[in-house]
Amino acid sequence: MPENPSKEYFVGVDLGGTKILAGVFDGKLELKGTTKLSTKADRGVDAVIERIARCVKEAVDECDLDLSQVRGIGVGAPGAVDTETGRVIFAPNLPGWKDVPLKKNLEKLLDAPVFLGNDCNVCTLGVFDQEYKAKPRDLIGIFIGTGIGGGLILNGDLYHGHNLTAGEIGHMVIEVNGPKCGCGNRGCFEALASRTAIFREIQAAVKDGQETLLTDMLGKDLSDMRSGDLRKAIRRGDKLATKVVEAAAEFAGIGVANLINVLNPEIVVVGGGVIEALADEMMPTLIKAAKEHVMPGTMTGIEIKASKLGDNAGITGAAVLARRATA
Amino acid sequence: MPENPSKEYFVGVDLGGTKILAGVFDGKLELKGTTKLSTKADRGVDAVIERIARCVKEAVDECDLDLSQVRGIGVGAPGAVDTETGRVIFAPNLPGWKDVPLKKNLEKLLDAPVFLGNDCNVCTLGVFDQEYKAKPRDLIGIFIGTGIGGGLILNGDLYHGHNLTAGEIGHMVIEVNGPKCGCGNRGCFEALASRTAIFREIQAAVKDGQETLLTDMLGKDLSDMRSGDLRKAIRRGDKLATKVVEAAAEFAGIGVANLINVLNPEIVVVGGGVIEALADEMMPTLIKAAKEHVMPGTMTGIEIKASKLGDNAGITGAAVLARRATA
Numbered sequence: 001m002p003e004n005p006s007k008e009y010f011v012g013v014d015l016g017g018t019k020i021l022a023g024v025f026d027g028k029l030e031l032k033g034t035t036k037l038s039t040k041a042d043r044g045v046d047a048v049i050e051r052i053a054r055c056v057k058e059a060v061d062e063c064d065l066d067l068s069q070v071r072g073i074g075v076g077a078p079g080a081v082d083t084e085t086g087r088v089i090f091a092p093n094l095p096g097w098k099d100v101p102l103k104k105n106l107e108k109l110l111d112a113p114v115f116l117g118n119d120c121n122v123c124t125l126g127v128f129d130q131e132y133k134a135k136p137r138d139l140i141g142i143f144i145g146t147g148i149g150g151g152l153i154l155n156g157d158l159y160h161g162h163n164l165t166a167g168e169i170g171h172m173v174i175e176v177n178g179p180k181c182g183c184g185n186r187g188c189f190e191a192l193a194s195r196t197a198i199f200r201e202i203q204a205a206v207k208d209g210q211e212t213l214l215t216d217m218l219g220k221d222l223s224d225m226r227s228g229d230l231r232k233a234i235r236r237g238d239k240l241a242t243k244v245v246e247a248a249a250e251f252a253g254i255g256v257a258n259l260i261n262v263l264n265p266e267i268v269v270v271g272g273g274v275i276e277a278l279a280d281e282m283m284p285t286l287i288k289a290a291k292e293h294v295m296p297g298t299m300t301g302i303e304i305k306a307s308k309l310g311d312n313a314g315i316t317g318a319a320v321l322a323r324r325a326t327a
Numbered sequence: 328m329p330e331n332p333s334k335e336y337f338v339g340v341d342l343g344g345t346k347i348l349a350g351v352f353d354g355k356l357e358l359k360g361t362t363k364l365s366t367k368a369d370r371g372v373d374a375v376i377e378r379i380a381r382c383v384k385e386a387v388d389e390c391d392l393d394l395s396q397v398r399g400i401g402v403g404a405p406g407a408v409d410t411e412t413g414r415v416i417f418a419p420n421l422p423g424w425k426d427v428p429l430k431k432n433l434e435k436l437l438d439a440p441v442f443l444g445n446d447c448n449v450c451t452l453g454v455f456d457q458e459y460k461a462k463p464r465d466l467i468g469i470f471i472g473t474g475i476g477g478g479l480i481l482n483g484d485l486y487h488g489h490n491l492t493a494g495e496i497g498h499m500v501i502e503v504n505g506p507k508c509g510c511g512n513r514g515c516f517e518a519l520a521s522r523t524a525i526f527r528e529i530q531a532a533v534k535d536g537q538e539t540l541l542t543d544m545l546g547k548d549l550s551d552m553r554s555g556d557l558r559k560a561i562r563r564g565d566k567l568a569t570k571v572v573e574a575a576a577e578f579a580g581i582g583v584a585n586l587i588n589v590l591n592p593e594i595v596v597v598g599g600g601v602i603e604a605l606a607d608e609m610m611p612t613l614i615k616a617a618k619e620h621v622m623p624g625t626m627t628g629i630e631i632k633a634s635k636l637g638d639n640a641g642i643t644g645a646a647v648l649a650r651r652a653t654a
Contacts, residue, residue, distance in 0.1 A: 080624060090624060138489060152590075154481055161591025162465060165625040168588040173581050173620055175503045175514075185620055187502075254500050261495040262589060263479075264488025293500055293512055297407060297417060298492040 007071040009063075010322045011056050011112075012126075014119065014314030015077045017041060017093030020052055022059040023315030024070075029130060029323065034315065035059035041094045048094065049102065053109035072326040073114045074318030076122030077102065080165050086116045089164070115325040119314060120167055121158055124151025126317025127269045127307050129324075138265035142169060143272035143313070144252065147182070148190040152263070170194070174254055192251035195274050199225055201244045212240040227277035234281050242281075248274075249282035253289025256304060260294050264302070271307030279306040334398040336390075337649045338383050338439075339453075341446065341641030342404045344368060344420030347379055349386040350642030351397075356457060356650065361642065362386035368421045375421065376429065380436035399653040400441045401645030403449030404429065407492050413443045416491070442652040446641060447494055448485055451478025453644025454596045454634050456651075465592035469496060470599035470640070471579065474509070475517040479590070497521070501581055519578035522601050526552055528571045539567040554604035561608050569608075575601075576609035580616025583631060587621050591629070598634030606633040 008027040013020065020039055024032045035058040037051055052075070060067055079091030086103020088094075106114045117125070124141030128134060139153040148170035152159040159166050170190035171183050178187025179197065191197055203222055206215060213233045218225055233241040256268050268290075275282065287304050309316055335354040340347065347366055351359045362385040364378055379402070387394055406418030413430020415421075433441045444452070451468030455461060466480040475497035479486040486493050497517035498510050505514025506524065518524055530549055533542060540560045545552055560568040583595050595617075602609065614631050636643055 150589075154486065159481065159590075162593040162629055163591055163625055163627050165622065166589065166591040168591070168622045168625060171588045171620075171622045172499075172585045173501050176501060176505070176578075176581065178503070183622055251503075254503065258499040258585070259589065261498045262477075262493065262586065263486075264490055264493040264495070266489040293498075295492065295495045295498045295510055298490055298495060300490050302489055 007069055009060075009065060009070050010319040011059060011070055011073040012315035012318030012320075012322065013052060013056060013073065013075040014122075014318060015039070015052060015075055016119070017078060020055045021311070021315055022052075022055040023312065023319065024059050024063045024065065025316075025319040029316070029319055031312065031316070032065075033059060033063040035062055039094070045094075045096050045100055049100075049105050050109065053106060056110060067110060067112060070112045072322030073106070073110060073112055074122065074321035074325075075102065075106070075114060075116050076119040076314045076318045076321075077116060078119045080163070081116050081118045082164060083115075083117055083160065086114065088116070113322075113326060115321050117158075117318070117321050118151070118164075118167070120149030121151040121160070122317035122321055123271065123309075123313040124153060124167070124269075124317065125158055125320050126313045126315075127271065127309055128153045129320040130316050131269070131307060131309055132267065136266040138263065139267045139269060140259050140263060140265045141307075142252075142256065142259075142268065142270045144194060144270065144274040145272040146195050148194050148255075148272075150259075153265075154263070169255065169259060172255060172258060174251065174258065189251070189255040193248045193255060195227055198230065198244055198248050198274070201247070202240060205240055205244070210240050213238040214241060227274050231277050231281060234278075245278060245281055246285055249285035250289040252282065253286040254293050256286065256290040257293030260290065260299060260302060264298055266302060268302070268304045269307045270304065271309065271313050273311070275306050276310045334396055336387075336392060336397050337646040338386060338397055338400045339642035339645030339647075339649065340379060340383060340400065340402040341449075341645060342366070342379060342402055343446070344405060347382045348638070348642055349379075349382040350639065350646065351386050351390045351392065352643075352646040356643070356646055358639065358643070359392075360386060360390040362389055366421075372421075372423050372427055376427075376432050377436065380433060383437060394437060394439060397439045399649030400433070400437060400439055401449065401648035401652075402429065402433070402441060402443050403446040403641045403645045403648075404443060405446045407490070408443050408445045409491060410442075410444055410487065413441065415443070440649075440653060442648050444485075444645070444648050445478070445491070445494070447476030448478040448487070449644035449648055450598065450636075450640040451480060451494070451596075451644065452485055452647050453640045453642075454598065454636060455480045456647040457643050458596070458634060458636055459594065463593040465590065466594045466596060467586050467590060467592045468634070469579075469583065469586075469595065469597045471521060471597065471602050472600040473522050475521050475582075475599075477586075481590070496582065496586065499582065499585060501578065501585065516578070516582040520575045520582060522554055525557065525571055525575050525601070528574070529567060532567055532571070537567050540565040541568060554601050558604050558608060561605075572605060572608055573612055576612035577616045579609065580613040581620050583613065583617040584620030587617065587626060587629060591625060593629060595629070595631045596634045597631065598636065598640050600638070602633050603637045
């Protein structure tokens with residue numbers, strides 16, 4: 001039994017490089033409401049922590065609740081996280097975030113227990129606990145957005161690894177001399193199948209003189225392109241967008257096959273902004289490529305599915321984290 | 328306490344496509360003696376099972392012991408294995424081996440409890456338990472021989488996965504359009520860094536007219552080439568052997584980096600016939616390539632080591648399996 005049954009709500013926070021999303025959940029983890037704030041990462045660590053606190057307070061207020069009714073707050077942060085001490089060890093997309101005691105500082109501002117996790121681990125936990133009711137013994141979450149990250153549920157629990165960085169699947173090399181990745185290497189999964197990779201290929205083709213509806217929609221420099229634009233172009237029969245997204249889906253399938261060969265999980269769930277926008281376009285190719293690239297016999301009964309949580313995977317997982325930690 | 332303290336010995340069996348190796352170990356897992364028999368896989372399933380039993384009996388007799396003094400027999404088999412029922416589900420290198428009740432049949436012939444595992448899992452267990460005294464929480468074993476296989480120790484225990492095929496690291500794709508692999512795909516780890524891959528590259532180069540001491544040593548067709556010949560050629564300054572082995576070591580390092588990015592284990596141990604023969608030649612390049620291909624920061628404190636168990640990893644791990652199962 002929880003200490004105080006009136007404290008029956010949880011807040012899940014998805015801290016990203018550009019936005020902070022906070023969601024208020026009841027004790028059954030039904031979403032009551034959300035609030036979004038821009039991160040303003042350039043204002044520095046303390047300013048961002050204050051914005052997280054403000055976002056939580058506003059979300060709670062939006063639901064006509066009070067912080068005193070919140071039993072726990074979970075936060076998914078983009079980087080390496082020490083889940084035990086609640087420190088962000090390093091967050092490449094948040095300038096200045098090195099060894100930041102986020103849990104301690106947020107608890108001061110919010111007067112409620114805070115629990116911290118890596119963003120992709122937290123998303124995976126949300127998918128595992130809420131979308132799959134914690135039933136699979138082993139589940140891999142893959143999130144394809146600007147980059148590619150993942151989380152591993154092994155033997156029914158999040159697996160963190162020696163330096164707490166397990167699940168960095170985006171930097172698995174799958175094409176040794178492939179395109180350059182942000183990490184400095186070549187041919188990483190992320191450099192082949194992320195939104196960044198898709199946009200890079202399309203921009204290069206346009207520069208090369210290839211035609212696409214995307215330039216009609218967005219102008220020659222394609223500066224404001226989003227995953228949804230790709231979907232629209234593909235549905236209108238655009239050949240370039242179709243070809244590039246297809247290629248990314250095939251690479252994604254090979255990445256999934258590698259993970260199935262190594263870990264042989266029961267379920268692989270694919271999510272993130274790219275999949276949210278392009279599930280119908282990408283999943284059939286992704287699944288076909290995965291089946292072609294696993295060891296014969298290893299995939300019996302293994303499912304590859306698109307997540308239905310969409311943009312809420314992060315806040316849902318963060319709320320699960322808080323509920324598990326305060327159970 | 329074991330039921331009968333006079334039953335203080337264990338037998339570990341390494342069942343391979345070409346040979347069966349059985350080792351007798353005392354209660355502290357010190358190796359007392361070994362016996363080797365050829366597998367004669369073409370004689371069929373029953374004949375091979377009888378040969379395993381004979382190999383065990385001869386090893387026990389060789390040590391002046393009796394089967395009644397054996398508490399348990401462990402067997403590492405090359406393929407997918409159901410560890411609970413003791414059945415070999417499928418073994419690609421043993422013709423006819425499909426759903427074979429190896430445990431049951433061996434127990435009939437040997438009148439002692441038999442425990443079954445996948446060969447690379449068993450080797451990893453041997454390395455973990457005996458070479459590393461079961462101290463690391465997470466350890467990956469990689470075995471480079473004719474093929475490449477692996478085993479995962481996660482949270483202190485062997486991890487099997489949904490279809491019991493976890494650790495099939497040899498078929499992780501690391502060069503999408505790379506050389507053809509035995510599994511039908513291209514650019515698998517095994518097609519780039521195994522003995523088969525090294526020999527293929529050397530034979531192709533010789534056919535192409537490149538010179539190498541290996542043809543002086545072994546004749547133009549290089550038919551009897553072994554990993555040890557490569558070592559001799561490299562130590563005598565052979566440029567082709569050096570270049571090809573170096574390239575394989577670099578691919579092996581990329582494979583290791585992929586596994587560190589995904590699983591972030593405490594220790595990666597590399598073994599198998601190729602490493603046993605060429606550790607000095609390959610490990611520095613392998614470790615350098617791995618460090619260059621992991622996400623920055625993920626490798627702090629993680630060790631990559633060559634196993635010292637050599638050809639005995641299989642029998643040692645099988646004995647560990649038997650000891651753990653009868654403890």
